Amino acid sequence: MPTLPEIEADAPALEAIFRDLHAHPELGFEEVRTSGVVAARLREWGFDEVHEGVAKTGVVGILKGRGDGNRRIGLRADMDALPINEVAALDYASQNAGRMHACGHDGHTTMLLGAAKYLAASRNFDGSAVFIFQPAEEGLGGARGMIAEGLFQRFPVDEVYGMHNQPNGRPRRATITKGPAMAGASFFDVTVTGKGSHAAMPHQSRDALVVASTLVGQFQTILGRNMPPLQSGVLSVTQIHAGSAYNVVPETAALAGTIRFFKPEIRDLMQSRMREICTGFALAHGVRIELQFREIFDVLLNDALLSDEWMAAAVDVLGAGNVTDDAEPATGSEDFADMLQVVPGAYGNLGHAGTVPLHNPGFVLDPAILPVGASIYARIVERRLPLENAA
Known part of the structure; x- marks a missing residue:
């Protein structure tokens, strides 16, 4: 027909x-x-x-x-x-x-x-x-x-x-x-709060921008070093916002993005590792890091x-x-x-x-x-x- x-x-x-x-x-x-x-x-x-x-x-x-x-x-x-x-x-x-x-x-x-x-x-x-x-x-x-x-x-x-x-x-x-035909999705938001300073005196800061930019790369290691090789998932940082002047080290920086998954346990793995990385970076750099997830789509x-x-x-x-x-x-x-x-x-x-x-x-x-x-x-x-x- x-x-x-x-x-x-x-x-x-x-x-x-x-x-x-x-x-x-x-x-x-x-x-x-x-x-x-x-x-x-x-x-x-x-x-x-x-x-x-x-x-x-x-x-x-x-x-x-x-x-x-x-x-x-x-x-x-x-x-x-x-x-x-x-x-x-x-x-x-x-x-x-x-x-x-x-x-x-x-x-x-x-x-x-x-x-x-x-x-x-x-x-x-x-x-x-x-x-x-x-x-x-x-x-x-x-x-x-x-x-x-x-x-x-x-x-x-x-x-x-x-x-x-x-x-x-x-x-x-x-x-x-x-x-499973289409991935589930979570959106995430990260806020790094450090200490601002004059850009000519960065030693007086706790640079939120440096921490945030380093987090982008560290999050990607989850896929290569924590994800079981025969499983699949996506982690993409799609936004980074910080600063408003040429001569100011910003006090805050924000990241946002999405993770995609076909199994809830893979979502849980990625989210758990992101939390652990943020906790470690906050301690190492003396900053505060807040991480929030929003569950947007089911598988x-x-x-x-x-x-x-x-x-x-x-x-x-x-x-x-x-x-x-x-x-x-x-x-x-x-x-x-x-x-x-x-x-x-x-x-x-x-x-x-x-x-x-x-x-x-x-x-x-x-x-x-x-x-x-x-x-x-x-x-x-x-x-x-x-x-x-x-x-």
Whole structure:
């Protein structure tokens, strides 16, 4: 089965929605316009229930099939943009300075809307489909916010599925990784407090900047000397801030960054060694060092059997030769992982033309994947909630 004909015929309308969302990007928990567009479309298409304001700007739509079954399948898309200035010369480029859909969430939202319109017209399934439009995926805890507000108590589902675009230059190719598929992530902040002085008299200081810069290198030894060789993890210092004048040794310096992991024990190892290094450096240099961690993303764990179901829906649309489950785990993170901690499900990737990476100011999502992703979402519902004697 190729792209569903009804969805393919609606491709121009889907692209119009996508272009509109792309031109008006909003950051996490600020997706007021975006969620308004989503809710209005769901109501226009005759959804049985449309709930707004879930975790501030989230939207949940409930669609009942023609059968009276009680099983419920969840489909999720994220809506937020990134604080990036767009450089791609598109006629639908961002109109909001310093805001850009550099991760393709505008495409994800459009694909789920495409499935919503098709399924609302056909209702060719037995049970209910729950459409989850999530805010604030980009490290701001949108999934956890929805869960904390009772997402799966208010709108229970038996399984939940998601999808991400992949700018790999391989259009109409879908991949999934069973088990640990995307890394968990912690963010860290380090503050070094020493003693400032005149830069011409550094012996009177306890130089926080020197200590902080040395910590950057010492943290990297954790990967080479403490990490078991057959395990994997990432530790990246991404910020260093200190000083405000040419002739002053600063009293404080700050570091920030992230660690990525596929096993909680590896996270614990990295965090423990960072604490020990900071404690040692504070004692050795006579400074105070504060280290704080924030747990941002869980490890994304795809259910093996439901990964097969995600693949089966993709095969219906793309053909068996274009769908694989041999993708390597990704060290990037995704807060759909939080939903998978509560409800079993699967999360795959859909390739498209273009190779400018995600989170890049020149990223361009290929709109040709919109009806493809919409068809995969629709087929997940039709396959998992089959209607006897369906037309």
